[in-house]
Amino acid sequence: MIRKTFIIICFGICSFSGVNAQQSKPVIYQMIVRLFGNQNTTNKFYGSIEENGCGKFNDINDKALDSLKTLGITHIWYTGILEHATMTDYAAFGIKVDDPDVVKGRAGSPYAVKDYYDVDPDLSVNVKNRMAEFQSLIDRTHQHGLKAIMDFIPNHVARGYYSGAKPDSVISFGMQDDTSVTFSPKNDFYYIPKTSFVVPKGVDAGGKDFHSPLKDGKFYERPAKATGNNVFKPDPSIDDWYETVKLNYGVDIQHGNKEYFTPTPPVWKKMRDILVFWTKKGVDGFRCDVAEMVPVAFWHWVIPQVKKVNPHIIFIAEAYTPEKYEQYLNYGHFDYLYNKVGLYDVLKKLIKNDSGTSVNEIENVMDFQKNFSQHMLNFLENHDEERIASIQFAGNPFFAEPAMVIAATISNAPVMIYFGQELGEKAEGAEGFGGDDGKTTIFDYWGVPAVQQWTDDGKFDGGKLSSAQKSLRDFYQKLLHIARGNAALYNGQYQIIKDTVFNEKQFAYLRFNGQEKILVVANFDRKNNLQTTLQMPANLTGRKSLETVVNLFTNKRVGIEKGIPISVAPNGYLILKLE
Incomplete structure (x- = not known):
């Protein structure tokens, strides 16, 4: 034979045009702070913070950061930093109590922001000292030679948004709105005049064992506001983002998406000030939630302004529309975009051994992305996706090793792993609002078993890992150092x-x-x-x-x-x- x-x-076809010389490959580690340091193993369905425990800023100590740096990490995406709606009562600390009927899970979604100028009190040891504890985490991260990324959620806010920590000069969202009209370029929100918001049928806030005088299947909002996922009616469904309200960036969505960007919409200015606020606190980057639901013109306007404060800050877009990728990079000024609808989708099919899947699909992705592949963030897990080791995905974390090799080495792009991915976390069972879906919950108080085995009661030495878990983590560590250490x-x-x-x-x-x-x-x-x-x-x-x-x-x-x-x-x- x-x-x-x-x-x-591949010269001119598969080569990377416009590659900026970099000293190493960025490696991002996404962690949900609420879950990362939690050593409580109770894991009661819909459990409270007292029952199931909660991770803290202070749990991410020197040992934890040393271990992550040794793993090969360069950036940590601290997920769930901003204060968001929750069923936990912090009224004793001057924090407005949230109506549970518009909160998902006992802990609440990190993407239903309640105050852009504050941090989640759940994450502090001393609630009154929460911002200082956050600042210490950022400083500690930098002392270990690592960079800190946080979420920026621009498209929507919690239904009960109220900023108690904003600077006095800041006008809160909606305070100057004309609520008699559906849309105005001067408004912060969209309205459904002469209607009241209706809590979706089927909502059982906090589960059957949660009791509160506010849990009555109602939430007063009149006129009703448009819901975060562009639902322009007063009664969103239980599958909608009913706990959130859509922000108005000067686009009349219901009338052909007509744009009113001159004069600059008030939401643009408010969001710029929020980004600058956190940039001045030492944050090194922003992962921008559902970035495509915000006009690209806003990003074109705001990112250069933030980079005047810190030229090295990075912006990562959660993006899912391939035909818009280059627009969000070139005109929108993003540094990186999710490589989900692209490399992730193909690699997932190969990992699962789906029939009819061919490695030729990898070639197709690389050809499509040939002019901007270095700006795509490669990953196999994040909080929106199923765990590789879950029965919903591969059922075996080792099946993903060849795919992870490709994700880390096929281009000059950064690569990301999700806390516990390197340990084979399975995300088994239903946690509460987070069902048995193969994903680690972002809504509930919970302990992550594989991560708890690695953290080993705060020692961060992997003392409770199995030999298979140690082998898997060793694979990730070797791979990440190979990817970072070879030009x-x-x-x-x-x-x-x-x-x-x-x-x-x-x-x-x-x-x-x-x-x-x-x-x-x-x-x-x-x-x-x-x-x-x-x-x-x-x-x-x-x-x-x-x-x-x-x-x-x-x-x-x-x-x-x-x-x-x-x-x-x-x-x-x-x-x-x-x-």
């Missing part, structure tokens, strides 16, 4: 390599720059080994023949004479440095 290796030339993987070009023995589940590519050449091979086939010998042409190797290759996972060096011998087990991978 004649075996051939094909090099798909070809963060400042290089990419070329697909094909061989006649490859099937639809086997994929290889070369990453290279002037100094380094790295071959990556991924075998998604769960049954068949990949055995072949690959030939690298002289125009890529810089010489007629290679002398050695180094396996970057094992550091094993192999001399070669007639091509590169490739042996990859089912569901396996290789990362080889060519010398």
Whole structure:
């Protein structure tokens, strides 16, 4: 049998144009602060903060940060920082009590912001000292050479939004609105005049065991405001974002999305001031929730203004519309976009071994993103997606290893992991409002078993991990350091390599720059080994023949004479440095 290796030339097709030289690859670790440090193992369905416990800013201590840095992390996305609606009563501290009928879960959704100028009191040891505890976390993060990212939620606020911490000069949302009209460019909200808000049928705030005089199936709001996911009626459904109110950026959504951006809408100015407020507190970046639900013109206007305060701050967009990606990068000034509708969707199908899925889909994604792939944030988990180890996804975290290798090495883009992903967290069972959906709840007070095994009562030494969990975490640590430590993987070009023995589940590519050449091979086939010998042409190797290759996972060096011998087990991978 004649075996051939094909090099798909990617100059001008698959190369990364406009790549900015960077010193390393950003590696982001998303953690839900409420859950990260919680050592309570009660995990009662719809449990209160007293019953199930809650993580704190102070739990993210020097040991935790040291361990994350050793893992290979460069940035931590602290999820759930801003004060949001909750069923926990903090009236004793001067904080307005929320109506539970418009709160999802006992803890509440971090994306139903109640006060843009305050932090979640759940996360503090001393509620009165909560902002200082947050500031200490930011300072501590920086002392460990790490960067801090927080959420910015621009599209909607909690139904009961009330800022008790805003500067006196700030006019609260809606205070100057004309509530007699559906839309006005001067209004902060959209209204449904002459109607009252109706709590959706089926809402059982806090579950059957939660009791409160405010739990009555009603919430007074007249006139009713439009709901966060663009529902322009007073009675959203239980599947809508009924706990939130849509903000008005000067777009008349109900009349052809007509734009009124001159003069500058008041919401724009208020949001700019909020971003500047947190930037001045030392935050290094913002993950912008549902960024596409806000006009790109706003981002074009606001991001440069924030970067005048801190030129190095980064903006990450939660974006799901591929045809708009370049617009949000080039005109909107975002640094990075979610690579969900793109690489994630393809890799998920390969991990799950879905029938009909081919690695050719990876090629299609890379070709589509060829001019901006370095600006796509690659990941396999986040709070909106199922855990890899869950029965709803793969049921086995090791099935994702070849996909994670690709996510971390296929482009110059940053890569993100979700707390517990590196430990094989399964997200088993229903927590409360967060059902049995394969996702770690963002709505409830809960403990995350795999993370608790790693944190080991605050020692952060992995003392309670199984041997399989330790092996998985070791894989992630090695991979992240490989991705960060080799210039070809963060400042290089990419070329697909094909061989006649490859099937639809086997994929290889070369990453290279002037100094380094790295071959990556991924075998998604769960049954068949990949055995072949690959030939690298002289125009890529810089010489007629290679002398050695180094396996970057094992550091094993192999001399070669007639091509590169490739042996990859089912569901396996290789990362080889060519010398």
